[in-house]
Amino acid sequence: MLSVSPFPSRSWAFEFCCGFPSPADDWIEDAIDVSRLVVTNPAATFLWRASGDCMTPTILDGDYLVCDRSLAPVSGEVVVAVVDGEPTVKRLTYVAGRPALSHDNPRALPFTPDPQSEISIWGVVAWSLRAHRPNR
Numbered sequence: 397m398l399s400v401s402p403f404p405s406r407s408w409a410f411e412f413c414c415g416f417p418s419p420a421d422d423w424i425e426d427a428i429d430v431s432r433l434v435v436t437n438p439a440a441t442f443l444w445r446a447s448g449d450c451m452t453p454t455i456l457d458g459d460y461l462v463c464d465r466s467l468a469p470v471s472g473e474v475v476v477a478v479v480d481g482e483p484t485v486k487r488l489t490y491v492a493g494r495p496a497l498s499h500d501n502p503r504a505l506p507f508t509p510d511p512q513s514e515i516s517i518w519g520v521v522a523w524s525l526r527a528h529r530p531n532r
Contacts, residue, residue, distance in 0.1 A: 434523045440466035442519065444476065444485075450499040450507070451485055455524050461485065462523035474500075474521040480513050485521065 435441045444461040454474060455461065463476050475488045477497055486497035486507060495515050497507055509515065 434462045434525070436522075437464060437466045440464055440519075441522075446485060446524070450501050450504045451487075452501045454487075454500040455485065455521075456526060458527075460525040461521050462525065463519040464522045465519040467520040467522065469517045469520050474524075476518040476521060478514075478516045478518050479509050483518065488517065 442463045442465070444463055446455050446459040446461055447457060449457055451474065461476070469475050469488055471489050473488055474485060475497075477484055477486055477488070477495065479497070484497070487500055489496045489498065495517060497509070497515065499507055
């Protein structure tokens with residue numbers, strides 16, 4: 397379970413366009429708590445660390461995944477699935493009412509579990525968190 401701890405930060409009243417500064421730079425909204433932004437149901441939210449490149453470019457090796465078990469999985473979403481007892485992160489679709497899982501990486505071999513495999517959806521990946529500055 398993900399622990400929600402206060403991490404307040406100032407929130408700006410506009411979105412960043414990654415270009416020229418806005419004339420409203422001096423106007424600041426209330427503080428925003430990042431943990432409250434990404435965790436809507438603490439009792440059902442878990443933090444996982446991604447490993448591997450099968451979900452590249454959506455999720456990169458080392459990204460943190462915020463997984464919410466209270467969300468109903470919808471076709472097209474990224475989910476944590478359990479295939480024959482092994483957890484994996486894949487894109488979810490349904491074929492004839494049965495979950496079908498796929499990679500996002502076009503260079504990865506197709507994910508083709510045995511038709512007899514037991515597949516269950518453990519939770520929905522609601523957020524992925526990625527560092528843009530390497531650890532020093």
